[in-house]
Amino acid sequence: MNSPPTKTSIASLWFDGLWRQNPGLVKLLGLCPLLAVSNTTINGLALGIATLLTLLTSNLFISSLRHHLLPSIRLPLEVLIIATAVTTIEIMMAAWLPGIHAALGIFLPLIVTNCLILGRAEAFASRRSVAAAAHDALAMGCGFLLVLVLMGATRELIGQGTILSGAHMLFGVTANAWTIHLFSADHGLLLALLPPGAFIVLGLILAVKNLIDARLKTRSAGFATVDRLDATIIH
Amino acid sequence: MTNISTKNHDRASAQASLASRSALTLASFVVLALLLLILVYSANRSRIQASQRTLLATSIADVLPVESIDNQPLDDLLLVKHSLLGTTEVMPVYRAWRDNKPVAAALSVVAPDGYSGSIYLLIGISAKGEVTGVRVLEHRETPGIGDKIELSRSNWIMGFNTQSLDKLPASEWRTTRIGGKFDALTGATITSSAIIAAVYDALLWFSLHEGLVFTKAQQLPLQ
Numbered sequence: 001m002n003s004p005p006t007k008t009s010i011a012s013l014w015f016d017g018l019w020r021q022n023p024g025l026v027k028l029l030g031l032c033p034l035l036a037v038s039n040t041t042i043n044g045l046a047l048g049i050a051t052l053l054t055l056l057t058s059n060l061f062i063s064s065l066r067h068h069l070l071p072s073i074r075l076p077l078e079v080l081i082i083a084t085a086v087t088t089i090e091i092m093m094a095a096w097l098p099g100i101h102a103a104l105g106i107f108l109p110l111i112v113t114n115c116l117i118l119g120r121a122e123a124f125a126s127r128r129s130v131a132a133a134a135h136d137a138l139a140m141g142c143g144f145l146l147v148l149v150l151m152g153a154t155r156e157l158i159g160q161g162t163i164l165s166g167a168h169m170l171f172g173v174t175a176n177a178w179t180i181h182l183f184s185a186d187h188g189l190l191l192a193l194l195p196p197g198a199f200i201v202l203g204l205i206l207a208v209k210n211l212i213d214a215r216l217k218t219r220s221a222g223f224a225t226v227d228r229l230d231a232t233i234i235h
Numbered sequence: 236m237t238n239i240s241t242k243n244h245d246r247a248s249a250q251a252s253l254a255s256r257s258a259l260t261l262a263s264f265v266v267l268a269l270l271l272l273i274l275v276y277s278a279n280r281s282r283i284q285a286s287q288r289t290l291l292a293t294s295i296a297d298v299l300p301v302e303s304i305d306n307q308p309l310d311d312l313l314l315v316k317h318s319l320l321g322t323t324e325v326m327p328v329y330r331a332w333r334d335n336k337p338v339a340a341a342l343s344v345v346a347p348d349g350y351s352g353s354i355y356l357l358i359g360i361s362a363k364g365e366v367t368g369v370r371v372l373e374h375r376e377t378p379g380i381g382d383k384i385e386l387s388r389s390n391w392i393m394g395f396n397t398q399s400l401d402k403l404p405a406s407e408w409r410t411t412r413i414g415g416k417f418d419a420l421t422g423a424t425i426t427s428s429a430i431i432a433a434v435y436d437a438l439l440w441f442s443l444h445e446g447l448v449f450t451k452a453q454q455l456p457l458q
Contacts, residue, residue: 039378059435070253070256070257070260072253072254073260075258076261077260077261077264080261080264080268081264081268083268084268084272084365085270088271088272091272091275091276091283092275092277092279094279094283094286095279095283095286096281098283098286098287098290102290104274134264137371159378159379159381166287185379185388188379190378190379190380193378193379194377194378194379208269226242
């Protein structure tokens with residue numbers, strides 16, 4: 001944690017965010033919203049975007065203020081910045097996207113408590129350049145968003161036989177036509193929409209990711225050991 | 236001795252100045268954040284209120300016979316408090332008129348005994364005491380089972396239309412399984428019973444207070 005600032009390539013920041021250190025699949029951060037709001041694709045997408053925006057705002061502010069943040073008040077200031085960013089986003093959503101604001105409910109203000117955001121602020125943005133912090137926020141945010149959307153789409157498809165239902169809440173009335181109906185909701189597996197379904201789907205996605213990682217490892221054994229060392233140091 | 240005490244003194248004053256600097260920085264950031272939030276909120280307040288109003292207006296129009304009224308019920312409300320409305324809170328009653336004669340009222344009520352907490356309902360009742368429409372405003376019932384109370388998922392909620400206390404005796408305001416008139420949603424007997432009871436209570440409240448509902452002066456909405 002206290003390693004001195006090092007130069008990290010942008011490509012590796014993105015690889016970390018999207019795959020190697022994916023917040024949803026590897027670090028398992030922010031599981032509460034991940035499990036609760038991923039019941040439809042659109043809900044997942046909306047919460048993913050809100051989280052991404054919060055992460056970007058907080059990383060940018062904290063990185064640009066990093067020389068002025070006294071150690072004793074760094075943490076409270078980070079929390080203050082994150083809470084302000086989330087509240088701003090919540091107000092904007094209530095004004096411009098009331099449907100999705102109602103659908104996300106309490107999970108929108110709860111973004112404040114997503115450890116992913118404070119984690120990136122404290123471990124990354126408070127000691128790196130603004131550009132690196134922005135790339136880190138975008139990469140981690142996209143990684144989280146992709147897992148949310150993947151889980152939302154899977155659960156929605158299995159549970160009610162549709163993809164993109166409720167798209168009008170995010171994209172306006174024209175988006176009503178986007179919904180893909182594969183089968184009637186009566187034939188859906190209800191379990192997928194309920195909380196246990198969220199755990200099962202997340203477990204399956206984790207298993208697939210680990211399988212792919214294991215395949216990659218056997219294919220190029222040398223690189224894999226380096227990767228694993230890397231991961232332990234960061235933890 | 237003196238040397239050490241000066242050192243201690245220096246360290247103490249350095250700590251004090253660091254503490255006051257920290258406090259000042261923190262305080263100024265709090266003020267900045269507050270100013271920003273006030274700015275954002277006041278810039279969006281009218282839009283947030285407008286979208287909440289639109290949402291409510293749509294629900295009210297769903298439960299009232301809109302084609303036979305000539306006022307805006309959203310702007311003609313009465314604030315009431317009664318245990319039959321399922322809550323100890325003050326609830327709004329929206330009144331609909333035509334040529335200054337009462338047509339119907341939309342009651343905002345709570346079914347406190349849903350399967351997962353309270354179910355918030357809007358119930359339209361005509362001046363004759365017939366249900367003109369029921370819609371669920373907010374609920375946390377089980378997805379796929381209890382959420383069939385939403386019109387977008389099934390038309391079960393339409394089964395209350397045109398019912399009244401005159402047409403159905405109190406004993407029939409329950410599910411068919413226990414000798415009532417209303418089908419329960421499959422697997423959601425508790426949810427169904429909660430709503431049936433809430434609609435019955437609303438009709439009862441209306442029959443007891445009908446005179447009052449259409450004679451009392453309009454009240455301004457609580458902000």
